[in-house]
Amino acid sequence: MSGDRTSTTGRAGEGEARKTAEGLGYLSGFGNEHSSEAVPGALPHGRNSPQRAPLGLYAEQLSGSAFTEPRAHNRRSWLYRIRPSAAHPRFTRVDNGGVRTAPFTESAPDPNRLRWNPLPEPAPGTDFLAGLWTLGGNGDAAQRTGMGIHLYHANASMTGRVFSDADGELLIVPERGGLLLRTEFGLLHAEPGEVALIPRGVRFRVELLDASARGYVCENYGAPFQLPDLGPIGANGLANARDFRAPVAAYEDVEGPVEVVNKFCGNLWHATYDHSPLDVVAWHGNHVPYVYDLHRFNVIGSISYDHPDPSIFTVLTSPSDTPGLAGVDFVVFAPRWLVGEDTFRPPYFHRNVMSEYMGLIEGAYDAKAAGEGGFVPGGGSLHNMMSAHGPDRETFEKASAAELRPQKIDDGLAFMFETRWPVTATEQAAQASHLQRGYDDVWQGLERHFRN
Numbered sequence: 064m065s066g067d068r069t070s071t072t073g074r075a076g077e078g079e080a081r082k083t084a085e086g087l088g089y090l091s092g093f094g095n096e097h098s099s100e101a102v103p104g105a106l107p108h109g110r111n112s113p114q115r116a117p118l119g120l121y122a123e124q125l126s127g128s129a130f131t132e133p134r135a136h137n138r139r140s141w142l143y144r145i146r147p148s149a150a151h152p153r154f155t156r157v158d159n160g161g162v163r164t165a166p167f168t169e170s171a172p173d174p175n176r177l178r179w180n181p182l183p184e185p186a187p188g189t190d191f192l193a194g195l196w197t198l199g200g201n202g203d204a205a206q207r208t209g210m211g212i213h214l215y216h217a218n219a220s221m222t223g224r225v226f227s228d229a230d231g232e233l234l235i236v237p238e239r240g241g242l243l244l245r246t247e248f249g250l251l252h253a254e255p256g257e258v259a260l261i262p263r264g265v266r267f268r269v270e271l272l273d274a275s276a277r278g279y280v281c282e283n284y285g286a287p288f289q290l291p292d293l294g295p296i297g298a299n300g301l302a303n304a305r306d307f308r309a310p311v312a313a314y315e316d317v318e319g320p321v322e323v324v325n326k327f328c329g330n331l332w333h334a335t336y337d338h339s340p341l342d343v344v345a346w347h348g349n350h351v352p353y354v355y356d357l358h359r360f361n362v363i364g365s366i367s368y369d370h371p372d373p374s375i376f377t378v379l380t381s382p383s384d385t386p387g388l389a390g391v392d393f394v395v396f397a398p399r400w401l402v403g404e405d406t407f408r409p410p411y412f413h414r415n416v417m418s419e420y421m422g423l424i425e426g427a428y429d430a431k432a433a434g435e436g437g438f439v440p441g442g443g444s445l446h447n448m449m450s451a452h453g454p455d456r457e458t459f460e461k462a463s464a465a466e467l468r469p470q471k472i473d474d475g476l477a478f479m480f481e482t483r484w485p486v487t488a489t490e491q492a493a494q495a496s497h498l499q500r501g502y503d504d505v506w507q508g509l510e511r512h513f514r515n
């Protein structure tokens with residue numbers, strides 16, 4: 064793909080960005096050593112940092128792991144750009160808007176089950192960054208542990224500004240409205256049902272492909288997401304590595320003021336550059352943005368009896384220092400067949416040492432009644448460490464009486480951010496008007512059936 068020389072930022076709803084998003088080229092594979100050049104000859108061969116980089120470009124390394132981390136976890140990319148990133152003026156603080164960062168100390172961690180409706184309509188002219196709203200999280204961004212859970216609701220493209228997050232990588236889960244992500248590495252297109260990942264520190268701009276856009280973001284402060292081990296599942300299955308797509312190089316050669324907003328240790332800082340930092344003409348490496356279509360997930364489940372634990376639905380995992388204990392797992396509940404014999408098929412009643420934030424991308428979820436005031440697309444639930452939850456009354460009654468024929472669950476797409484540390488809600492989330500204050504009621508009226 065040739066260099067995208069000019070910035071076509073476009074207004075929300077304009078066809079321009081969608082046209083650009085269609086037919087984008089991609090590089091396939093997870094964690095690969097990719098390479099890409101927007102102009103032939105821009106990528107040096109045989110070395111990373113020649114005395115003079117090709118075409119008068121500057122060579123720059125972007126490290127996503129310590130230099131010394133084991134090869135299997137080492138992440139870095141080499142960027143060949145019009146100006147080095149170092150050529151920038153001083154950053155100064157700007158208002159954090161709705162963005163909050165760990166440690167989350169504004170409110171006490173709450174053992175109650177919490178559920179929210181979707182974010183309210185934003186004011187006209189709200190872009191992705193202005194529309195980011197933090198629900199809560201855990202850990203400590205400066206210690207590089209834990210995560211932030213955000214939602215976004217935007218009705219304008221980012222124009223004249225780009226964003227980067229030093230605190231963590233961003234897993235963007237669109238629920239409504241397509242996104243065109245212009246990154247230092249090239250362009251990514253993410254529709255609802257797909258997810259996009261922007262690595263720590265990578266500059267990007269979000270353009271809307273529809274009049275508005277809504278979704279979820281997991282800001283992972285910890286180790287970069289990786290594919291889970293498959294163990295006895297074997298060499299294939301769950302999210303297959305080849306279905307992850309990285310962009311091909313595309314650059315902007317824009318001289319003129321561009322606002323760069325940098326999230327650093329919980330605060331937003333900005334500087335006005337005299338050029339666009341999306342000026343990378345070629346790159347190679349494995350610290351790269353990517354998109355993944357959740358419909359490609361190979362769902363594995365029980366073909367005999369019982370409801371398996373949802374760890375088999377793990378798309379990506381961010382390991383912590385303890386093997387098997389994730390800082391955060393990204394889990395998807397994708398269309399699948401249920402065939403279990405003599406089995407209560409929806410999610411079971413449970414209390415979990417892990418904490419679970421769930422969102423809904425489309426349709427309904429099989430443990431919860433759908434519809435207004437329930438678990439709806441764009442809404443979310445938080446079931447913190449050891450809080451008792453599971454099917455609501457209506458689901459329990461139906462599933463206990465259902466005839467156990469093979470059943471296709473294909474009316475929804477839900478996901479979970481599951482984490483080893485309790486999630487503390489922000490003050491704005493704890494007080495939000497869109498918090499469902501009667502959520503506990505869904506488990507009221509579960510009748511006593513005991514006979515002795």
Ligand SMILES: O=C(O)Cc1cc(O)ccc1O
Nearest residue numbers: 372373410411419430452453
């Ligand atoms: O609470 C939830 O709905 C998530 C979940 C799903 C499942 O199938 C089993 C356990 C679990 O926590």
Ligand SMILES: [Fe+2]
Nearest residue numbers: 415419446452
């Ligand atoms: Fe659960």
